[in-house]
Amino acid sequence: MRIAALLVAAGSGSRFGADLPKQFRLLAGQPVIRHAAAALAAEASLLQPVGEAAPIAAALAGIPHLPPVAGGATRQESVRRGLEALAAHAPDVVLVHDAARPIIPAGTIAALLAALADSPGAIPAVPVADTLKRVADGRIAATVPREGLFRAQTPQAFRFPVLLDAHRRAGAAAATDDAALLEAAGLAVAIVPGAEDNIKLTYPEDLMRLERALPSAPLPALLARVGTGFDVHAFAAARELVLCGVKIPHDRGLAGHSDADVGIHALCDAIYGALAEGDIGRHFPPSEASWKDADSARFLTHAAGRIAARGGILASADVTLICERPKIGPHAAAMRARLAGLLGVEVGRVSVKATTTERLGFTGRSEGIAAQAVASVMLPAGG
Numbered sequence: 001m002r003i004a005a006l007l008v009a010a011g012s013g014s015r016f017g018a019d020l021p022k023q024f025r026l027l028a029g030q031p032v033i034r035h036a037a038a039a040l041a042a043e044a045s046l047l048q049p050v051g052e053a054a055p056i057a058a059a060l061a062g063i064p065h066l067p068p069v070a071g072g073a074t075r076q077e078s079v080r081r082g083l084e085a086l087a088a089h090a091p092d093v094v095l096v097h098d099a100a101r102p103i104i105p106a107g108t109i110a111a112l113l114a115a116l117a118d119s120p121g122a123i124p125a126v127p128v129a130d131t132l133k134r135v136a137d138g139r140i141a142a143t144v145p146r147e148g149l150f151r152a153q154t155p156q157a158f159r160f161p162v163l164l165d166a167h168r169r170a171g172a173a174a175a176t177d178d179a180a181l182l183e184a185a186g187l188a189v190a191i192v193p194g195a196e197d198n199i200k201l202t203y204p205e206d207l208m209r210l211e212r213a214l215p216s217a218p219l220p221a222l223l224a225r226v227g228t229g230f231d232v233h234a235f236a237a238a239r240e241l242v243l244c245g246v247k248i249p250h251d252r253g254l255a256g257h258s259d260a261d262v263g264i265h266a267l268c269d270a271i272y273g274a275l276a277e278g279d280i281g282r283h284f285p286p287s288e289a290s291w292k293d294a295d296s297a298r299f300l301t302h303a304a305g306r307i308a309a310r311g312g313i314l315a316s317a318d319v320t321l322i323c324e325r326p327k328i329g330p331h332a333a334a335m336r337a338r339l340a341g342l343l344g345v346e347v348g349r350v351s352v353k354a355t356t357t358e359r360l361g362f363t364g365r366s367e368g369i370a371a372q373a374v375a376s377v378m379l380p381a382g383g
Contacts, residue, residue: 003113004091004160005044009033009051009099010071010078020301022201023099024055026344028214029313029378031059031305032201035102035214038063040155043109046089050082051099054298058305076175080167087164094163096178097155100201103213104155111192112157120162121182124194125150152177153194162187222378224315227273229266229375234368236260241326243369244319244335244352245297245342250326254369257286261296262371263319263352267339268296270317270375271303275310300342307377314343315376318351322363322370328354 009023023033033049037060041047047065049056056068069085071078079096086094093116095109108124115122128151132144156178166181175181179189197213199206239253244263254260268280277283284291284299307314317339321328328335332352340347357364 001093001113002046002089002091003044003093003095004046004048004086004089005040005095005097005155006079006082006086007033007037007040007047007049007065007097007099008071008075008078008082009049009056009068010075020304020341020344021055023051024059024301024305024308024344025201025207026308026313027102027201027207027210029308029311031308031344032102032210033059033099034063034308036097036099036104037065039102039104040095040097041065044095046086046091048082048086049099050078055301055305058302058309061309074174076167076170076181079178080170083160083164083167086160091160093157094160095155095157096163098200101154101198102201102210103197103199103215105195105197108192108195108198109155109157112155115190115192116157116159119188119190121156121158121179121187122190122192123156123177123179124153124198125191126153126194126196126198127151150191151194152179153198153200158182222313223381225274225276225312225377225379227270227275227375227377229269229271229273229279229373230371231262231265231269232362232368232370233260233262234362235366242296243321243328243331245300245338246331246334248326248331258284258291258294258299259296262369263321263335263373264296264300264339266371266373267317267319267375268299268303270373271307271314271377274375274377275306275312275379277306297338297342300339304343308344310379312377312379314345314349315378316349316351317343317373317375319353319371319373321352321354322357322372323354323368324356324359324364324366328352 024031049068053068069081112122128146128149133140134142233254233256235252236255241248241250241253242259242261335352336350340350
């Protein structure tokens, strides 16, 4: 039996409330999506990610997978695109899993596969234990009987031809899980026992629950690596000023091939330096037209992905902006929050501060802005 796994990672994670999509946040030093992918790869011969290619490739480095497929406007469309990509491989069974569920409890996939012997689809689910209330206008309208109600989880398992056909027939239906499409077609979907540890990362507090639920394993020996970065850009008229990912009101922006975010550029170089992976120009050459006017946030998420791909942890990041004006102090908190979001770490690990050169040199003459950065990265020994 040929088993394929579809890893759905196209969501923006808007309810999580962070700049970095939740599936790329770090959990125990690894992106959430990497935990999910590793669990699936142990059970399936084909792993098909769905979502933005670059961050997925960085997060899954070293885990065999098919080229990522771009997601759609809805979860249903994203899954259909993944299924179409898998069709050429003709798997017998497909597991559809949310990248935001990093823990697949032991025995779950085996139970799902066993259930497919008698049903075209099977899902793990947990009985609803709490009393349910229907609410309207902030008031309870009714109590909903909870008997027979279950909370659906993933991975969900299906005979591949059946699910592909259901998606092709569904049209513009807005199913929130794949079992609903089989239900609509009158096909049986079996239930296997789910688990409370199969937590979907939806809100920030879920990260703490996931940390507690992760199976304990010996921690690898980590070695501290430190990198430094420096960058400078001249002021330029008719451009927005972006510093550390935050737009700053000012009469001039900075000249550069991208958005010229001098703070992020210095920090990227510090991270790449700690990893001994060159500098920002190596990864994003200014000679390439694709990076013209690019948002430097993309560069920093790539750098964060490289830390994760090496099995590392960003211990701290410190950026110093050097300029006479604009004043950085009023914006420092927003800059720290923005950088922390892009890096996937708590804000307490990120520092942003500023200084002047006492009106000496090009920064003292208000001709431009310079930045220096230090990044401390913890990498496994030998990594």
